[in-house]
Amino acid sequence: MxxxxxxxxxxxxxxxxxxxxxxxxxxxxxxxxxxxxxxxxxxxxxxxxxxxxxxxxxxxxxxxxxxPQLSAAATPIRRIHVSQRGRFGRSQLEAAELDVPALGYVIxxxxxxxxxxxxxxxxxxxxxxxxxxxxxxxxxxxxxxxxxxxxxxxxxxxxxxxxxxxxxxxETVDYGQCALTARVACDPPAADIAYERFTPEGPLALLPDRGQWALVWTVAPARAQQLCGLDETDFCAALQQAFGHRAGCFTGVSHRASHPLQxxxxxxxxxxxxxxxxxxxxxxxxxxxxxxxxxxxxxxxxxxxxxxxxxxxxxxxxxxxxxxxxxxxxxxxxxxxxxxxxLFSNDIAPLGVARGAALSLLGSLPPLKRWFARRMSLGPHG
Ligand SMILES: Cc1cc2nc3c(=O)[nH]c(=O)nc-3n(C[C@H](O)[C@H](O)[C@H](O)COP(=O)(O)OP(=O)(O)OC[C@H]3O[C@@H](n4cnc5c(N)ncnc54)[C@H](O)[C@@H]3O)c2cc1C
Known part of the structure; x- marks a missing residue:
């Protein structure tokens, strides 16, 4: 030494x-x-x-x-809703089905x-x-x-x-995509459900965060740049169009940032x-x-x-x-x-049908759903 x-x-x-x-x-x-x-x-x-x-x-x-220092600012997720835009098939996972207070938390x-x-x-x-x-x-x-x-x-x-x-x-795989993150205000305010929606552009997640939505929107880099440059009204309209109205009406956005994905x-x-x-x-x-x-x-x-x-x-x-x-x-x-x-990042029709079938299957087979929910919320030994 x-x-x-x-x-x-x-x-x-x-x-x-x-x-x-x-x-x-x-x-x-x-x-x-x-x-x-x-x-x-x-x-x-x-x-x-x-x-x-x-x-x-x-x-x-x-x-x-x-x-104890984190929990006051952590929003519990009690339900997760998974769907794909413009096609059949969706699934909802619930904390109550696993007998736990929350599937996870957003922080x-x-x-x-x-x-x-x-x-x-x-x-x-x-x-x-x-x-x-x-x-x-x-x-x-x-x-x-x-x-x-x-x-x-x-x-x-x-x-x-x-x-x-x-x-x-x-070893690196470049996805050629970015995650656009932001905080989105909404009417009604976000509660305890998280949405994962697979769109032709890429997956779009809305996570409840202290009454607003935390957005993680996967898009092509040029689209991320364009979305970051839009004014608030246009951004909310673009998000509404991509996600639909299931989570309510988007009324404002802050903290927009883009992260390249690999x-x-x-x-x-x-x-x-x-x-x-x-x-x-x-x-x-x-x-x-x-x-x-x-x-x-x-x-x-x-x-x-x-x-x-x-x-x-x-x-x-x-x-x-x-x-x-x-x-x-x-x-x-x-x-x-x-x-x-x-599986979810392309719009090939047969794959869309397979995705819909997978989501429906997940939703209709309680043991499979419970297994999936436990793996996602507790890790591999859940
Ligand atoms: C958009 C997005 C959404 C995500 N969502 C989720 C999610 O929902 N759930 C989840 O579990 N994970 C999520 N992640 C992943 C999560 O952010 C990372 O897994 C986590 O940050 C990893 O922590 P880390 O400490 O390994 O790395 P980092 O958070 O990157 O921290 C690395 C630290 O090292 C320091 N550092 C870097 N270089 C040096 C150097 N040369 N010398 C000294 N210090 C250095 C940095 O300053 C930094 O503080 C997400 C990531 C992204 C990009």
Whole structure:
């Protein structure tokens, strides 16, 4: 270890929601671990991005001790209505059928990030305003940090990359689509139902968010740009035309933003002293609202392995075990969201009929519907 380098037992690159959640999950390890979080931002993100948290995720956030700070701003989803525009077939999933208070909750990414980062800063060395310029999966793992024009080295026996993707090599599928997100006012106000509507342009989700709708509308990049440029009245008219009147009359819009969509999966061979979690490991299309839910399951498994075998943490066997434990959930979620996008994102007539049949089948077979609803709200072991 070089004299100038700093060190910690666990170094987390990226203090976003996944990195912060991991720092919190490691707070009670015995013996205590020295955990350092390196976050590029200097202030909390003020981006409006609605996240649908599964019930399993809300229970995990409860275990981490942050749910009381989040729950007041989280809107419960008690029903999910799935349909396709201009064709038959729809399905409705209800919390009451699963005997749970809610299928999930809608929360703003900015609030979630800021709350988790504040809590993580209480239990770890959370350093903001530090951009990691590079890392090396060697023994010990090395991180180069930039600050005020100077570069500093940090060393660790377990490096966790939680930077949201960007620094690691990954297999990438570019969907050639953008998710347009916005907050939409409505008459009557949004209550506790979430709509997922498959349109020829792409899936359109309306999630209830404190009396308004959180919109996630998948469209071609040029269309996203055009929709972002419309005045409020024209935007509401365009949305009304695409969605119909099932959710009421759209009366205003704020916080419009466009996000390019990709499926990214990082290389799957184990690295010495290094693992990737959250969006750094896999970035999904938001069609099923599963990215952060999957990230929390990464966090949960990593914390479990660290508690179980802290001495071996970072060895190639240990990182291989972690990857193996996460492989099936990650592959299934990537396959599921990718399949949904492919099945529902074109207007070929026979496929439209098949989609309608699938939705009707889901709606008419209670056990199948319950299985689907449990998987979506509680994760793979639901
Ligand atoms: C439109 C849209 C809708 C979505 N809807 C849902 C949903 O309904 N449900 C759901 O579960 N998921 C959803 N997601 C996915 C969800 O946003 C991500 O899965 C989640 O943000 C992943 O968290 P993360 O911490 O891994 O990455 P990020 O949120 O990207 O955080 C990464 C952090 O790392 C920091 N960082 C980056 N580079 C560096 C560096 N070099 N040095 C130091 N710090 C760095 C960043 O500043 C940031 O704070 C959606 C995504 C989009 C785009």
């Amino acid at each position: 070089s004299a100038a380098a700093e060190s910690a037992d666990v170094v987390i690159v990226g203090g976003g929601p996944a990195g912060s959640a991991l720092a919190l999950a490691l707070a009670d390890t015995v013996p205590p671990l020295r955990v350092m979080v390196l976050e590029a931002r200097t202030a909390a993100s003020n981006e409006y991005r609605p996240l649908a948290l599964s019930r399993g995720s809300s229970l995990f956030l409860q275990r981490l001790g942050v749910w 703003d990414y900015g609030l979630l990030s800021a709350t988790l980062a504040r809590a993580a800063a209480q239990v770890s060395e959370y350093r903001s305003g530090l951009r990691v310029a590079g890392w090396a999966a060697v023994e010990p793992a090395q991180v180069s940090v930039e600050r005020d024009g100077a570069t500093q080295q940090v060393e660790t026996s377990l490096l966790v990359i939680a930077d949201g993707g960007g620094m690691a090599d990954a 499926l990214r999966r990082s290389a799957r061979q184990p690295l010495p002293h290094t693992v990737l979690i959250g969006n750094a490991a896999q970035t999904l299309h938001p069609v099923a609202g599963q990215g952060f839910n999957l990230a929390l399951r990464d966090v949960s498994e990593l914390a479990r392995q660290l508690l179980e075998a802290p001495q071996a943490a970072g060895s190639l066997d240990w990182t291989a075990r972690y990857l193996a434990a996460r492989e099936s959930d990650r592959s299934r979620m990537a396959g599921f969201t990718h399949g949904l996008v492919r």
